[in-house]
Amino acid sequence: MGQAERTAPVQQVDLTGQVCPMTFVRAKLHLEQLGPGEAIEFVLKEGDHMRNVPRSIKEEGHVIEAVRREGERVYLLVRKSE
Amino acid sequence: MPAVGFTEEQIKRYSRHILLPEVGGVGQRKLLQSSALVVGAGGLGSPALLYLAAAGVGRLGVADGDVVELSNLQRQVIHGTSDLGKSKALSAEASIREINPDCEVEVIPERLTAGNIRDVVRRFDVVLDGSDNFPTRFLVADCCWFERVPLVSAAVLWFEGHLMTILPGEGNPCYRCFIPEPPPAGIIPSCREAGVLGAVVGAMGTLQTVEALKLLLGVGASMSEHLLVYDALDCTFTRVRRKVDPGCPLCSSHPTVTDLQEYEYTCVVEEDVKG
Numbered sequence: 001m002g003q004a005e006r007t008a009p010v011q012q013v014d015l016t017g018q019v020c021p022m023t024f025v026r027a028k029l030h031l032e033q034l035g036p037g038e039a040i041e042f043v044l045k046e047g048d049h050m051r052n053v054p055r056s057i058k059e060e061g062h063v064i065e066a067v068r069r070e071g072e073r074v075y076l077l078v079r080k081s082e
Numbered sequence: 083m084p085a086v087g088f089t090e091e092q093i094k095r096y097s098r099h100i101l102l103p104e105v106g107g108v109g110q111r112k113l114l115q116s117s118a119l120v121v122g123a124g125g126l127g128s129p130a131l132l133y134l135a136a137a138g139v140g141r142l143g144v145a146d147g148d149v150v151e152l153s154n155l156q157r158q159v160i161h162g163t164s165d166l167g168k169s170k171a172l173s174a175e176a177s178i179r180e181i182n183p184d185c186e187v188e189v190i191p192e193r194l195t196a197g198n199i200r201d202v203v204r205r206f207d208v209v210l211d212g213s214d215n216f217p218t219r220f221l222v223a224d225c226c227w228f229e230r231v232p233l234v235s236a237a238v239l240w241f242e243g244h245l246m247t248i249l250p251g252e253g254n255p256c257y258r259c260f261i262p263e264p265p266p267a268g269i270i271p272s273c274r275e276a277g278v279l280g281a282v283v284g285a286m287g288t289l290q291t292v293e294a295l296k297l298l299l300g301v302g303a304s305m306s307e308h309l310l311v312y313d314a315l316d317c318t319f320t321r322v323r324r325k326v327d328p329g330c331p332l333c334s335s336h337p338t339v340t341d342l343q344e345y346e347y348t349c350v351v352e353e354d355v356k357g
Binding site for chain 1: 086087088093094097100101103106107108
């Protein structure tokens with residue numbers, strides 16, 4: 001599989017309207033729908049989201065492959081654990 | 083926002099379960115698709131039914147042939163003052179529906195007997211015994227063993243509670259490995275003496291529910307080889323090892339109990355009155 005194919009997200013999910021802990025609840029439910037090794041991109045906000053969600057995602061064994069910021073929005077590319 | 087297999091209300095309702103690594107959305111779906119029978123909507127059954135409903139167990143069975151009495155309200159928290167005189171099973175059903183409309187409730191507003199219990203027990207994934215007499219306890223325990231349905235059993239007297247799980251047919255001790263036969267009359271405290279602190283019963287019913295949920299989720303270690311003893315006055319918990327009895331009348335290689343038995347239920351106080 002080429003690098004471009006490996007990093008292309010399957011789906012983008014906007015979680016900017018969520019309040020913690022519902023942000024990670026929804027992220028987790030989306031991750032459960034993926035197959036092992038599949039990727040998804042979450043859109044978060046700076047602040048509580050970034051203090052809590054990335055850590056929780058990593059604690060569940062998933063990998064954060066990339067973090068991209070555009071103003072107040074943060075794009076988190078996550079690959080589900082194998 | 084896609085609901086990923088749940089309604090929006092369910093995501094919010096079960097969010098604190100979904101957050102747990104041991105549960106998640108996968109575990110919550112398991113609970114919604116599972117069933118539990120609670121025998122007795124009394125002191126143990128009340129918190130059990132309330133927490134099973136809150137947890138989202140999809141189908142709950144409530145078996146109780148009694149009506150709500152004033153002396154029940156000290157501990158049977160699923161009922162209220164406005165429920166006095168009502169069927170306990172129906173009163174419990176109303177409380178369950180109020181907590182969680184996701185739960186389907188099957189009401190069995192009659193005493194379980196050797197004639198009706200098998201058809202009831204075999205319809206459920208797990209049974210919680212909250213009965214208040216040994217004849218029913220033995221009936222439930224024997225039936226769960228014959229029907230191969232896991233049983234979580236609890237009992238309380240004064241300030242002490244007991245809890246155990248019986249997993250039929252897996253080489254673990256059964257109920258009769260622990261108590262082979264009902265105790266003779268006179269050994270059991272009379273109704274006058276059988277006082278109990280309501281909250282101790284509540285604690286044991288809640289612990290019973292935790293064990294049942296663990297079985298339904300397939301997580302944690304069960305109490306299938308131990309007896310939990312809670313001494314409320316000292317606030318101590320003790321685990322006592324339970325072993326298979328090679329001479330057990332129910333689960334040994336030469337059982338003497340091969341069918342359901344109806345033991346006579348007597349209250350010592352009534353015997354005293356009759357003289």
